[in-house]
Amino acid sequence: MQHGLGGPGTVGQSLTVMLRQAGRRCTGRAASLIYTDTLFLFLFAALFVVCLCLQGLPRAKEWVIVAFSALVIASWGISSLVIFLAAVVANYAAALVISLSDRRVGKIVLVAAIAGNLMFLGAFKYANFLVASVESVAALSLPHFPLGLPLAISFYTFHIISYLVDLHAHRIAPASFRKFLFYLIFFPHVVAGPIVRAWQLVPQIGARRLTKYDLAFGIHYLLLGYFLKTIGADNIAESIDPLWAPAALASLTAADRWILAFLYYCQIYSDFAGYSLMALGMARLLGYKLPANFRSPMRASTLREFWRRWHITLSRWLRDYLYIPLGGSRCSTMRTAFNVFVTMVLGGLWHGAGWGFVIWGAMHGVWLALERLFNLNRPPARWPGWIASWLVTQVWITLAFVFFRAPDLGFSGRFVGGMFDVFGINAWHLQSRICWALMFALPAVLHHFAPSLLGRTPSLRFALTLGLSTGALLVASLVLLPPAGHPFIYFRF
């Protein structure tokens, strides 16, 4: 008998498929702790309970959080943790010298420490990029930097620089080693931001207690971030990632390309804003407040406004520690425009060692400089002007994201060239894969209107809306199965 439920090729096939898929998953990505992994969420739940029990012993609670954060970094490789701890110890020593010595010696130590940190970052992140660029131009064979990129180096380097500069400028008091370590290692922000200033986090260490509001907002942010990432970003990635391959380029019409670029805009927003919300939520649940990183960037009608809404903590860092030291806006209009441009190019380069990131930064820099030169950096007051300005700004941002996402410059050039081939045959035809992905862009777009809608509701209705949406997000997160194998985009930087 070969029929019925137990017929050949049923369970056996399932077993075979199970094992084949297991192979694909296992070889697909390293077993690092990703914030959306079930294991991580269970571990975080355990940490939350422990921290709740240790409310009366803030020091003990913070050491537990430090140990947990070290575990998170070590899950990406012990070398990442060793390099991180080495940076912490070296920079704490530098901070001690800065705080104890006079202003002149302090300045020398500060400059040396910043140079050391930038060289450290440069060696790990940009040395091979530089070597490859020289090799491609000069047909030379140069030695390559042997070590891979340690986790979160771009982020903690910025944290350290801001701490040292603020300490030297007496904007903050020197922190104890425990507080300095906690400030840098705190896992919600260590991997991919938000870039927190010492004055924002250090005063909370050992002082702040968990409130009922923290619980409510923490859970809401955590679930909302999880939903945006796993259902929004991961499903968009699953649908459109194959289309960013050179082999698929020829099949893309002009409409495909525009929508694809917009979908990537939605993907990276869902991914990074989702991560940032999870970070905020986890921090709130442990009793700490981190600064927000996003505020509806798709509603920006100028590029200046965009950078006040997109990756807010990075743009503020660039403003305070790069743009202002370069002269900021206290000089001629031309020089100001130049400062803006340089800041954005370096900001682009900070994202990754690649020409695509440089061009992305340069495109933002050029537009911001033009806004400065022609005094266009304030949103138009009237509706028609606002809509035109919004449209042009958002199109430019979408276009720039092509260079951010594309595998190489040749691809970007061909991709952008095809975007303007609007009179070709089937130029407005859309692939079904892209139409499907548009459904998952909806959470990202809707999320842009949520804060302003919630902000206008009275307090009682606000609590009601927040509770209802959190309950719905909880059930949705349990029911909807996210596609596997899509770590956070900004974990790479």
Next chain:
Amino acid sequence: MRGRTFIRVFWASLAASALLLVLVVRILLMPSWSTRIAAPALPIPGETYVSAYRDDEIDHLLFYFDLFGFGDRIRSADMLIAGSSHPELALSAAKIAGAFVRPDNRPLRVFNMAVGYGESSGFARAVIEANHAQSSMVVIDMFAPYGDRISPFGQAQLKLSVARAYQRVAQTWAVYLRDRLTDALLIRARFSVAKGLSFERAMGRILTRDWQNGDVVELWSPPLGSRYRNPGAETVHPLILAAPQPRENSISPATASFFAERGITPYAVLVPYPEGDVAAASASAKAARIPFIEISSWLLEYYDHDHVSATGREIATGRFIEGLTKLLTEPDARSR
């Protein structure tokens, strides 16, 4: 509004919306809910464990990296069963252990370390070497899609660090736990470009094995229910024979000398499968000077193409015990 009222409204509305949504899901699924099969038995720590869940198989890691004491159990076993999912499902370590005694009259300790993914002697060697196992006997199934090499999946597993191995095992068990906790209340929905939106049960396929001896305890999948735990309820069929397919040799001279160096006596078997060639397997074992124990396919029950049912396991293990007894009691049977 005061903070306390805000918090009360928040939690009350959160609970209400979550319950309402769960209720909606349950009402929508009412017709299918009543016909769905019972969930698999809960694994009992120290007795049974989840060895594969949904897309993740973890036996490679448990056995090779000596996680959770599996290395100890492998080290202390007198007989190891090695190979692919064929012997994993077809040979019962418990039954073999009950059939023989050691020279000191204590029961034989048998551990089934056969794993999926078409592993054969290559993975067995890696596990024995990593755990410094001193077993006196090893039973190797001659089905070997990768010859005596380790499968690509197995190679990827063995490259992980111990910490990463623990992490993967914990991740698999955490996903199982999550699904187990929500299975009674919810379903899962999956989006895919090819199939659109599809619904499935919260619990996925699960393979449970015995913590002490590695025997398969249960294979459960949402549409088909439990295998092995309730042998009488299984739908089965006899072996569907197909033309024998030439396979690479599972036991190379290097493998034979590996066992000889460690004083381990290897026994070769071939759990019957559609394209299995008993004559070729026997000749191959003979060439390597390894005794071959034939397991006849007569009246053997299968639940799919390649894997025997619970009753089939009883029969296959019985035939293996008979063959081994003959080898041990009739000295000339070894040379045949």
